[in-house]
Amino acid sequence: MTGVPFVLPALAVLALLILFPVIYTGVLSVTNEQGVFVGLANYRAVAEGRLTATAVWNTVYFVGGSIVFQVVLGTLAGIFLNQQFRGRAVLRSLALIPWVVPGIVAATMWAWMLHTEFGIVNHLLTSGGVVDRSVGWLTDPDIVMPALIAINVWKLFPFVALMVLAGLQTVPHELYESARVDGASFGDEIRHVMLPQIRPVLVSVTLLLMIWGLNAITIIYTITRGGPANRTLVLPIYIYRQAFEAFAFHQAAALSAMFFVFSLVLVWLYLHAFAAQEGRP
Amino acid sequence: MTRGRATFFVAAGVLAIPAVCLFPFLWMGLSSLKSARELYAVPPTWLPHAPTLENYRTVLFESNVPRYFLNSVIISLGSTGLALGLAIFASYGFARFEFAGKRASQAFVLAAQLLPTSAIIVPLFITLRVLGLVNTYLGLILVYMILTLPLSVWMLTSYFRAIPVELEEAAIIDGASRAAVLFRVTLPLSLPGLVAVVVYAFVTTWNEFIFALVFAQDSRVKTLPIGIAEFTGEFNTDWGAVMAASLVMTLPIVLLFFGMQRLFVGGLTAGAIKG
Numbered sequence: 247m248t249g250v251p252f253v254l255p256a257l258a259v260l261a262l263l264i265l266f267p268v269i270y271t272g273v274l275s276v277t278n279e280q281g282v283f284v285g286l287a288n289y290r291a292v293a294e295g296r297l298t299a300t301a302v303w304n305t306v307y308f309v310g311g312s313i314v315f316q317v318v319l320g321t322l323a324g325i326f327l328n329q330q331f332r333g334r335a336v337l338r339s340l341a342l343i344p345w346v347v348p349g350i351v352a353a354t355m356w357a358w359m360l361h362t363e364f365g366i367v368n369h370l371l372t373s374g375g376v377v378d379r380s381v382g383w384l385t386d387p388d389i390v391m392p393a394l395i396a397i398n399v400w401k402l403f404p405f406v407a408l409m410v411l412a413g414l415q416t417v418p419h420e421l422y423e424s425a426r427v428d429g430a431s432f433g434d435e436i437r438h439v440m441l442p443q444i445r446p447v448l449v450s451v452t453l454l455l456m457i458w459g460l461n462a463i464t465i466i467y468t469i470t471r472g473g474p475a476n477r478t479l480v481l482p483i484y485i486y487r488q489a490f491e492a493f494a495f496h497q498a499a500a501l502s503a504m505f506f507v508f509s510l511v512l513v514w515l516y517l518h519a520f521a522a523q524e525g526r527p
Numbered sequence: 528m529t530r531g532r533a534t535f536f537v538a539a540g541v542l543a544i545p546a547v548c549l550f551p552f553l554w555m556g557l558s559s560l561k562s563a564r565e566l567y568a569v570p571p572t573w574l575p576h577a578p579t580l581e582n583y584r585t586v587l588f589e590s591n592v593p594r595y596f597l598n599s600v601i602i603s604l605g606s607t608g609l610a611l612g613l614a615i616f617a618s619y620g621f622a623r624f625e626f627a628g629k630r631a632s633q634a635f636v637l638a639a640q641l642l643p644t645s646a647i648i649v650p651l652f653i654t655l656r657v658l659g660l661v662n663t664y665l666g667l668i669l670v671y672m673i674l675t676l677p678l679s680v681w682m683l684t685s686y687f688r689a690i691p692v693e694l695e696e697a698a699i700i701d702g703a704s705r706a707a708v709l710f711r712v713t714l715p716l717s718l719p720g721l722v723a724v725v726v727y728a729f730v731t732t733w734n735e736f737i738f739a740l741v742f743a744q745d746s747r748v749k750t751l752p753i754g755i756a757e758f759t760g761e762f763n764t765d766w767g768a769v770m771a772a773s774l775v776m777t778l779p780i781v782l783l784f785f786g787m788q789r790l791f792v793g794g795l796t797a798g799a800i801k802g
Binding site for chain 2: 250259263270323329337343400498
């Protein structure tokens with residue numbers, strides 16, 4: 247008796263849906279509409295494309311900005327939810343709401359709250375005297391990306407909190423006790439007891455956030471479609487536009503292949519940086 | 528020993544978490560009950576002065592949302608069922624047997640989970656078009672395996688591993704077949720893991736946007752996220768209807784999630800951390 251018959255159906259489905267398209271992407275990217283081999287012409291066209299550099303920069307900006315705040319705020323929330331206080335169970339459930347809400351719903355509700363004329367956010371800020379006049383959160387080219395990052399942080403910090411919480415629950419109680427005997431403050435406890443213990447959790451969570459961030463399209467596409475003036479054009483939206491609005495499948499395939507490699511490089515750099523850090527005392 | 532900072536930290540969290548997590552949701556609910564006149568009033572009103580179900584009437588009787596809701600239910604249930612079926616067998620194979628290529632297969636499943644989906648959307652579309660599966664339920668159900676199957680296999684494998692193999696051996700000595708062991712002994716003991724997979728797969732497919740946008744271009748198979756995006760896509764966004772439709776879409780997810788939360792969160796973290 248062997249396990250092969252058990253795993254074969256699932257592997258076959260995944261191979262059909264993943265392995266085959268990955269290979270097919272490579273084939274498409276070096277051919278033209280007639281199926282003739284054209285070498286690297288599609289890649290050259292993409293690299294020379296006016297919007298490619300913009301899309302790469304926007305993607306890095308969006309992913310980097312999102313991760314920093316997601317990890318910091320998520321860790322704080324996770325530590326908070328691990329404290330002893332009344333109503334903790336209720337707050338643990340509430341904290342998951344942003345993560346549970348569909349991405350499209352997060353997009354529409356924030357788009358409405360951040361509406362320049364009728365949004366509640368601008369009303370609160372102007373009536374509170376924080377800003378003089380309404381801010382174009384989703385229309386001002388310089389503000390729209392930070393606004394989208396904020397929405398993305400709101401959406402995913404609960405996931406970080408959940409994972410940090412799970413990690414903290416495995417921390418032996420004696421560690422806290424001995425820290426307290428040594429007169430550690432709450433800040434010391436976070437720095438010297440909690441963070442070192444949840445470090446592996448944070449590493450894998452950051453990796454996941456990176457991949458999700460690279461893939462993020464729902465919120466950005468729904469709210470801005472990549473605008474204004476391409477300021478929120480990230481790579482997935484660029485690929486979508488090339489393929490399904492410009493119908494340039496072969497260039498889109500070259501772009502996909504470059505995106506694929508770009509993602510791998512980012513992930514590799516991250517793992518490498520982490521492994522290097524791990525070596526130090 | 529001062530615990531003052533910890534107290535302050537907890538107090539800040541008790542205030543901030545509900546405000547940050549709940550307010551947008553609350554505002555969506557309140558907005559969905561306002562008339563157009565009130566929605567576009569400056570300054571905005573907090574509570575609706577004259578609550579109305581007009582927006583829900585628009586969404587339920589004058590739009591495609593009911594049809595999209597049905598499509599979403601069919602596609603989500605279909606892909607959840609298929610992912611669960613495939614994952615049960617695959618996970619059992621990974622958890623209980625040694626065979627050539629096992630490590631490579633498991634690495635492939637893990638890598639599949641990390642794959643950037645936008646990178647394969649073009650060839651996937653061409654493949655589906657050749658197979659005649661664009662704009663069909665089956666096409667979307669299959670494509671959603673990319674999103675749900677890898678993590679489902681991963682979660683269930685760690686669940687099956689945790690079940691003492693002696694229980695199964697006892698059943699085999701009593702003359703039970705492998706299939707009987709799997710369905711009568713292992714699965715009943717893995718109920719939390721199975722629930723986690725079902726909730727995860729259902730929520731993921733219910734919320735999915737970009738595959739639906741590409742592979743469902745016909746209103747006969749379009750899902751709810753696309754329906755809501757259509758509402759906002761036009762120049763005159765009917766924000767009241769958008770809020771009502773968003774709420775209609777969120778409700779099943781919230782009910783499902785909080786109904787099974789204990790089981791789901793346990794199963795997910797077990798798969799993610801111990802796995």
